[in-house]
Amino acid sequence: MDRRDFIRLATAAGALTALPSWGYYDEIASWKTFRLNYHVSLPENGKNARLWLPVPDSNDTIYQRNMGSVWTEGPSVANLVDPPKNIAAAFFGEWKGHGAREITVGTMIKTAERKVDLERVVSKREALPASVRHYLAMDDAFAKKTAMKVTKHAKSPLEKAHAIYEWVVENTHYDPAVQGCGKGDPRAMLESGNLGGKSLDITSLFASLCRSQEIPARGAYGILLQEAENGKIATSYHARAEFYLVGTGWVPVDPAEIQRVMLEEKRSFADSKVADLKKKLFGYWNLNWIGLNHDRDISLPHLDERLPFFIYPVAQVDGKFLDGADPSRLSYLIEVNEMVGTGIHFS
Numbered sequence: 574m575d576r577r578d579f580i581r582l583a584t585a586a587g588a589l590t591a592l593p594s595w596g597y598y599d600e601i602a603s604w605k606t607f608r609l610n611y612h613v614s615l616p617e618n619g620k621n622a623r624l625w626l627p628v629p630d631s632n633d634t635i636y637q638r639n640m641g642s643v644w645t646e647g648p649s650v651a652n653l654v655d656p657p658k659n660i661a662a663a664f665f666g667e668w669k670g671h672g673a674r675e676i677t678v679g680t681m682i683k684t685a686e687r688k689v690d691l692e693r694v695v696s697k698r699e700a701l702p703a704s705v706r707h708y709l710a711m712d713d714a715f716a717k718k719t720a721m722k723v724t725k726h727a728k729s730p731l732e733k734a735h736a737i738y739e740w741v742v743e744n745t746h747y748d749p750a751v752q753g754c755g756k757g758d759p760r761a762m763l764e765s766g767n768l769g770g771k772s773l774d775i776t777s778l779f780a781s782l783c784r785s786q787e788i789p790a791r792g793a794y795g796i797l798l799q800e801a802e803n804g805k806i807a808t809s810y811h812a813r814a815e816f817y818l819v820g821t822g823w824v825p826v827d828p829a830e831i832q833r834v835m836l837e838e839k840r841s842f843a844d845s846k847v848a849d850l851k852k853k854l855f856g857y858w859n860l861n862w863i864g865l866n867h868d869r870d871i872s873l874p875h876l877d878e879r880l881p882f883f884i885y886p887v888a889q890v891d892g893k894f895l896d897g898a899d900p901s902r903l904s905y906l907i908e909v910n911e912m913v914g915t916g917i918h919f920s
Contacts, residue, residue, distance in 0.1 A: 604683045605860055606640075606912040607806075609796070611664075611886065613905040615674035619891035622674050624648070625873050626664040626886045627865045629682045629795075631655040636687035637864055642680040647673075654874055661866035661883045665874055681912070684860040689824050691856045696729050697820035701789065705817050708780075708789040708867075715763050717785035730788050734816045737782045738826055738855050743842065744768050745775045747832035753898040754810040757792070757869070757882060772829035773882070776812040779828050789817035793825075794884045795864040798909055806909045810884055813858060815867075825858040863909070 609629065615622050631639045639662075642653060648666035655662050668674045701709065723740045724733040748769035755773035759781040762768055768778070776792045783790035797811035811830070815823040831851050834840065840847050871883040878894070880887065885897030886905050895903040 603860075604685045606681065606683050607798070607863065608679050608681050608910050608912060609863055610677055610679045610908040610910075611905060612677050612908065613675065613886060613888075613903075615668070615888055615895075615904075616890050617672055617674060619671060619893075620669075621889075621891060622668040623875060623889045624664075624666040624674075624676070624886065625876060625883075625888070626666075626678055627794075627883050628653065628662045628664050628678070629680050630864045630866055631662045636685045636858065636860070638683040640681040640683065642678060644678040645676055647676045651676075659872075659874065660868050661871055661873075663873055663883070667875070682863055684863065686860050687825050687858040689821065689856045691731065691824070694731055694818060694821050696731070699819045701817070701819065705789045708791045708817065709784060709787065713760050715760055716781045719763055720782040720785045723782065724786055730786075730816075730818055733786050734783055734788055734790075734818075734824070734826075735855060737779060737786070738828055739851075741775060741779045741782070741828045742831050742851055745770070745778065745828070745832060747771065747775075747829070747836040749836065753885065754812055757812075772810070772812040772833070773884070775829035775832060776814045779814050779826065780816075783816050791815055791867045792869075793864055793867055794882060795862050796907065796909070798861040798863065806911065808907045808909050811862060812884075813862065813864075824856055826856065827854040827858060830854055 611626050613624060613626070615624060628642055629639045630637065633639065642664065644651060644664065644666075647668070649669040650667040651665070653662070653664055664678050666676055720737060724736045727733040727736045745768040748771065751769075751771045751774070753771070753773075755771040757773040757777040759774075759778040762770065762774060762778055773792070773794070780790040780792055791814070793813040793815055795811060795813070797809050799807045799809070801807035813825065813827045813829070815825055817823055831847065831854060834850060835847060842848070866883055869882055871880040873880065873883070876887070876889070886903060887897055888895040888903055897903045897905060
C-alpha cells in the first residue's frame with residue numbers, strides 16, 4: 574500500500590469518533606469494519622478513457638456507515654460524486670492521453686445487523702414522505718394482476734408484503750447460468766412464465782409486485798461477503814429488497830438469499846434450515862453485505878446514456894462503452910478485507 578494512502582486511510586479511521594450517534598442502537602449493535610478495494614485496469618489504447626465505479630452508499634444508516642474513500646494516483650481527473658448531487662454515490666476518473674490506466678479505489682465501511690420487530694407494527698394512515706413516493710410507481714398491469722391473486726386473503730400492507738414474499742420465494746428459482754446478478758426485468762419474467770434468475774431478478778420481482786399493491790418497495794444493490802479459504806473474504810454481487818410501512822419505515826427482506834442457499838447447499842423447502850431462513854429474512858439483513866445504492870435508471874456525470882442499474886463498474890475508451898457486467902470487456906477485481914482493532918489487518 575502506498576504510504577500516502579495509508580496516512581489518508583488512518584485519518585479516515587480516526588474520524589470515527591466524529592460520526593453521529595444512533596442512540597440505543599449503538600449500544601446493541603455489533604459493528605464490523607471493512608475496506609472495499611476496486612482494482613481496475615483499462616485498455617491502454619485510445620486518446621481518452623473514463624471510469625465510473627459504484628461506491629458504498631454515503632447516506633449513513635443504523636446498519637451501514639461510509640467512512641470515506643481514497644484512491645491511488647493515475648487519472649488526470651478523479652473525484653467522488655455523492656447524493657444529492659447524484660442519485661448514487663460514484664467515483665469518476667478520466668485519463669487524457671494513451672498509456673497505462675490502472676487505479677485502486679478503496680472505501681472504509683462499517684456494517685451491522687439490521688432487524689425490524691414486525692410483531693410491533695401498527696397500521697397508520699399517514700401521508701408518505703416525498704422521498705418514499707418515488708418508490709411507489711407501479712410497473713405494469715401484469716404485475717398487478719399477479720399480485721392481486723397472491724394477496725387476495727391479505728388485508729394490511731404488512732400482510733400483503735408477506736404474502737408476496739412467500740410467493741416469490743416459493744415460485745422462483747436461482748439460475749447460476751444467468752450473467753452477473755441478472756437483468757432485473759420482472760415484467761419479462763411474468764410474461765414468459767420463467768421465474769428463474771439471480772438476486773437482481775428475484776428482488777426486482779418482489780419490489781414490482783409490492784408496488785402494484787401501493788406498497789413502496791425498492792431493490793438494494795450491493796456486494797455479498799462470504800468466508801473463503803485461508804481466512805480471506807469472497808465477494809459477489811447480491812441484491813436485497815426493502816418495502817415501506819407508514820409508522821415503521823423501510824423493512825428489509827432478502828428473498829434471493831434463500832434460493833441461493835437452497836441451490837448451493839442442495840436443500841429443499843422440506844428442510845428445517847430453509848424454513849427457518851425464510852422466516853428470518855423477512856424483516857432482517859445480516860452484516861455480511863455492503864450496500865451500494867437503491868435506484869434504477871441512473872444518470873452519471875459525463876456519461877450520455879442512462880444505466881438501468883449502477884451495480885458494476887463501467888468505462889468508456891474513446892467513446893466505446895465497456896460494461897463491468899461482462900468481465901471480458903472490463904478488467905477489474907474486488908477485494909474486501911476486515912479491519913481489526915485500531916490497526917489495519919490484511920489476510
